[in-house]
Every structure is written in C-alpha cells, then in structure tokens.
Amino acid sequence: MIVKTKKFALDPKDYVSISFKRHMKTGWKWLLIPVAVLVLGLILHFTGTYKNWWIPVLSVVGGGLYVLFWYAQFYAASQMEQNKQMFEKFMYEIDSRQILVKINQKEGGIMKWESIQTAERTPDSFLLIIGKGQFLRFPFSVFNSEHDLKLFESILKRKELLA
Known part of the structure; x- marks a missing residue:
C-alpha cells in the first residue's frame, strides 16, 4: 500500500x-x-x-x-540560497520500502528509510528526524484521507521509528 x-x-x-x-x-x-x-x-x-x-x-x-x-x-x-530546496513544494509517495519525493509527476528522488533516525507525532503533524536541523514534517492536513494517515502511522510503527 x-x-x-x-x-x-x-x-x-x-x-x-x-x-x-x-x-x-x-x-x-x-x-x-x-x-x-x-x-x-x-x-x-x-x-x-x-x-x-x-x-x-x-x-x-x-x-x-x-x-x-x-x-x-x-x-x-x-x-540561505543552498537551503531553498527545503522550502519548495513536494508530493510524497510513502511505502514500506522508501519515501518517494516528487517535484512533479516526472521528477523526484528517493529517500531510504535507513536515513530516518526517529519519528515523532506532534499534535498536528508527524516529524521524521534525519539529523540536527534536518527533518521531514507531514502535517495531518496533507494526507488525502484518514486511512492514509493511519497507514502512514502504521508504517512508522513497523519500521520502529514511532513508539
């Protein structure tokens, strides 16, 4: 899924x-x-x-x-100009193998789960911690359905990133 x-x-x-x-x-x-x-x-x-x-x-x-x-x-x-990319709009496709970061339908990149150190659930989002000052933030509002939100949380738990 x-x-x-x-x-x-x-x-x-x-x-x-x-x-x-x-x-x-x-x-x-x-x-x-x-x-x-x-x-x-x-x-x-x-x-x-x-x-x-x-x-x-x-x-x-x-x-x-x-x-x-x-x-x-x-x-x-x-x-900083080098970090402008962090604040651009992306779509994400997440499964148990990888996180696909998409700029548009044809361009994007892959992030492996091994690069994620830990995950946190905040009152309004999920934080995937990569390093000091490096993280991915997924507000609950970016998920297309409640089912996607629960599936994402279950993936994080299976990867033992979320307690």
Whole structure:
C-alpha cells in the first residue's frame, strides 16, 4: 500500500521554530554553566566575600547569547540560497520500502528509510528526524484521507521509528 500526500511545502518559520526547540531540548545542559556562575556570583556578592555585579550580569548575558546564537543559526539556515530546496513544494509517495519525493509527476528522488533516525507525532503533524536541523514534517492536513494517515502511522510503527 502506498500513502500519497498532497503537494505541500515546509514553512521557514516552522523550520526555525521546530529546529530551535529540538536543539534546546538536547543542548539545555550548556545553559547550566551560566546558571552556576550566576548562583556563585550572587552567593559571593550577598555573603560579602566579593561584592561585584559583573559576574551575575555576564552570566545572564552569556546564557542569552548562547540561546541567541543557536536561534540565529537556524534562522540563517532557513534564509540561505543552498537551503531553498527545503522550502519548495513536494508530493510524497510513502511505502514500506522508501519515501518517494516528487517535484512533479516526472521528477523526484528517493529517500531510504535507513536515513530516518526517529519519528515523532506532534499534535498536528508527524516529524521524521534525519539529523540536527534536518527533518521531514507531514502535517495531518496533507494526507488525502484518514486511512492514509493511519497507514502512514502504521508504517512508522513497523519500521520502529514511532513508539
């Protein structure tokens, strides 16, 4: 059985939002460094050991710059000329062997299931994770019927990508 989708494109705003949130879920540990420095600076300041506001201020600025850096990375990736292809409209034909990405009825490419690391079901879509900042997003609205949606989900479960 083949699941066919309507022709759709990934919105650059959705790409930035999803990529940034996914990165922050995995990279939040780096924010512990400025938080630890902030706490240490506040303890030293209020105990009178070292009265200086530079430590807490710089730790907050450093944490903010870390977050801003990663947001800017994903935003820039959505604006680059090399990545324009990610935001073009495609149709997909999905079966248990492969994902066929079609530009039109005659042109397209094949994506093997081995290139998909994991899959997630969000409240309004499926995300197929390929790598850091790389994913396929299938909103529920792009499936032609409820049957196609359930078939796609069962394929993901059979491939052990979706829990």
